[in-house]
Amino acid sequence: MTAHEEQDPARSDRRTVDRLLPVWLEEMEQNDPEAARRVRADWGSGSLTEDTAQDLATWVTARITDSAFNDDEGPEVDGPARITPADKESVHRWLAARGHHV
Numbered sequence: 001m002t003a004h005e006e007q008d009p010a011r012s013d014r015r016t017v018d019r020l021l022p023v024w025l026e027e028m029e030q031n032d033p034e035a036a037r038r039v040r041a042d043w044g045s046g047s048l049t050e051d052t053a054q055d056l057a058t059w060v061t062a063r064i065t066d067s068a069f070n071d072d073e074g075p076e077v078d079g080p081a082r083i084t085p086a087d088k089e090s091v092h093r094w095l096a097a098r099g100h101h102v
Contacts, residue, residue, distance in 0.1 A: 009090075010097065016090035023081040024059050053100035060091045 021043065029036040042048050048056070066084045092102045 009093065013090040013094035013097070016087050017094050020060060020081060020083065020087065020091060021056070023063075024056060026080070027059075048095075048098075048100070050100060053095045053098075053102065057092055057095055057100075057102040060088045064088055 025036050025039060025043075028039065039048070039052055042052060060083060063083050064085055064087075066082050095102045
């Protein structure tokens with residue numbers, strides 16, 4: 001990875017989405033397999049509906065697992081992937097850059 005790629009927020013945001021989307025889909029699959037299938041198809045075609053984008057934005061916000069607190073300030077939330085407040089911002093920024101209202 002070049003220094004420019006490390007500084008490019010769009011690429012960094014995309015990497016965050018690529019890392020977290022499978023976690024979201026796995027959770028969705030457990031609760032609503034048909035919805036997960038639709039989102040996988042949308043993702044495969046390179047687009048997300050506005051409702052799907054809103055669901056992803058809400059999910060990543062609710063699933064923040066690393067609050068950056070130390071042991072004295074509060075616990076780290078267990079989850080299938082480490083999701084930081086910065087990850088949430090990356091996902092929201094990536095969705096907004098694609099015209100979604102988050």
